[in-house]
Amino acid sequence: MIEQGTIITALSKLIAWLETWRDVYGAYNGYVVHRTEAKRMERVHDTAWTQSAMIRGYGNLYRKSREQRWGESMTLAADLLASRYDPQTGKFRHTGHEDERFQSLVSCALGICALLSIAGLVDQKRREKYIRITTDHIRRYWLDVLWIESEGAFKFTEIDFFSPNVDRFVVNFNTMAAEALLAIYQTTGDTEFKDWALRVGEWLIERWNYTQIVNDKIIAGQITIADDPSSEWMAPGGFSYQFTSRQREPDNYVTLYTGLSLRGFWALYQVTQDDRFAEIIRAQSQYILAMRDPETRLFYHTAWRGQIEKNPQFVAGAGMTLLGLHEVKTLIGDRALPEDTIQSILSRAHANGSYPGFVGKNDTGHLRRNTGGIVWEDVAASMNWNAQWFEFLTGLIMDPAKIDAKVCNRTVRVVTKRFIYVDSPETVKITSWWPPRSWGLYLYYKCTTKARLAFYPVDLYGRIRSMLRGNKK
8 A cells, every 4th residue: 555645745746747837727738748659749738638637636636625725726627628618519629639630539538527527516607517518519529420320339530630531449439438428427317328328338348259259369378478477478358449440350459548448347337237347347457457567567558469569668647547447446456556556656756746758668669669778758747648647646645635735846857868858847848869750859838838849850750761761772
């Protein structure tokens, strides 16, 4: 059991740092470093992904202590997210996370869950507003645009710029959709939303059952990591990240999103008491706990068709996985929360209270990097992942009144042969000259929505490589 004093200290410092990014309107700005090469480095406005975790985190603190400071932070962040709803289109703005062109199902669902999670903590006018815009959004965007009847599930987004000719059905997107639909049902009593959630639940069960048949074939005769920590084969109980209308075979088992999926399965189980959901929760929890690096104690990144791809390992972002395990703790028991993993993350905090993004970002075949060594993406503390760690920690603290979140006055400097990273209370400066995939020059004033300077020439790097290959032919 992590000592409360440790959690109090960590949250005190982390909150102080998080608040350096918040503007006067309650928007938590910040660049986005994704688990892939994708980044959003120029426009650093709030996103539903980050904002939702901040709302739920402050909601946890306010629910436990009823202190005005937490209630004000919670309400300010929630009102900001609610203001991103456009009644003309029925959509929320800034729901693309790393790519503003998208209105992704998971970001929208996270926003709905956040707003409804505090509906009982705000005044009646706000409560009615949150319910009105979330139900309107679901009816006009999810049910009218994203629902694919032939699949029995919601697609990724309205226009998928990555796969424009095929519908993608992401598992964790649909589990979060189920959670959001059930949240509206429980808030309003409208069984229409429960019925939609149960339809999604049946699709999830069908895909789960098929995936387990395939998994058994993939790892048949192999010693898996569940039996030997040195094995390169994934544990039983993995659930592939996505399926498409053409690609029905499971392939990519992203551990982070397996943790996120637990939230939706838990919501389905609580409403239905269907043992099929309980079985999935138990299997996925065992899978996640087995998929940890014996050295770092962090979660492995993914398994590609059964074989583990170790990196990049999330540090701050692992809060999302741990949050899923925390949600199902009453079903799994105390072993659901791996203390050594939590301690490993806590030990990696920067002096200003923030947490780095990754371990091994430059050592992964999945991103076509394999040269190793620390890169700036490992070290940099981004709001999108630190918000997830914040939400998780707020679920562990017993007495939020003891948190002493003083104004952040520490500056973090990391200088290596590859990059310089400086995070002060007012600015972030990043200069990176190696390796080529990490080239960049960035300058941020934290409470603004656009970078003062954002030079990210990865596309240029790709074109140069293509030209060199062409010259060799």
